[in-house]
Amino acid sequence: MDKFTTLTGVAAPLPTTNVDTDMIIPKQFLKTIKRTGLGKSLFYEMRYNDDGSENPDFTLNQPAWRDAQILVAGDNFGCGSSREHAPWALLDFGIRCVISTSFADIFYNNCFKNGILPIKLPQEDVDKLMDDARRGANATVTVDLEAQEIRGPDGGVVKFDLDPFRKHCLLNGLDDIGLTFEKKASIDAYEANMAEARPWA
Template identity: 60%
Template structure:
């Protein structure tokens, strides 16, 4: 998993509440476990019409927000069914941070397991960031170590994050990576078990 430390990126405002995981990545794109290429399905019904043409009024299709690295979203982002494809699709599109007033629990947890940083801020802060993102300068900074979001006008907003999740994000540790940190202890245990209970090692 790629570590998340600090980014300076375009922020795209998506002022919609209760965006569920089927809207983030519709079910027809869930037939693969390959994380590469899922960006084509991200917000598919928002981005494309029935003929498969881009809808020019959708924020991520607008030239000003091409290559956005941060998404500023409405309340309860990521609700609905559990699917890791949702953070995968966002990351594959180039979005590594989502800012909202609240996230659905399962989506929030999946973000940390896959290297996507979900930032919770008060409504006033999100509204301010949305307004500034709609302006001419929409580059914001997100610093995980300092736990801050810096708006285009220089205003700084602090956010809370669980220390263990922060550590894993900073160091790029998913569940497997976290376990492998204990590899020496695991090796010692397995060697001792092989000596104490050799019958358990038989094929």
């Protein structure tokens, strides 16, 4: 998993509330177990018309936000079914940070396991960042995980809270497998001892 330290980029506004995981990545794209290739289907029903052409009104299809790495979203983002493909699709598109007033619990946890930083903020702070995002490509936002702050294009700073363990994992690029490998020396020593003590096992 890639480390998350400081991210500076364009933030895309998505003020829609209750964006569920089926809206993020519809069910027909869940056949794969690969984490790559899902970005093109992110927000499929909002991004594309029935004939497969792009919907020019959708935020991520507009030139200012095509390369957005930060998403400023409406309340209750990631609700619905517990599909890990949702953060996979966001990450494959290039989104590394999602900011909202609230997230569904399973989606929120899955973000951390895939290198995405979900940030919960009060409504007034989200409104401020949504206004910044609406300004487009000239209004870059910096998310500093170490300092736990978001710096806006006009120099404003928004602080955010985060569980220290989750912060440690993101800063060091540690998913569940990475955390296990941190204990590799102890695991190897245990297995060597077991092999000597119980060679029949």
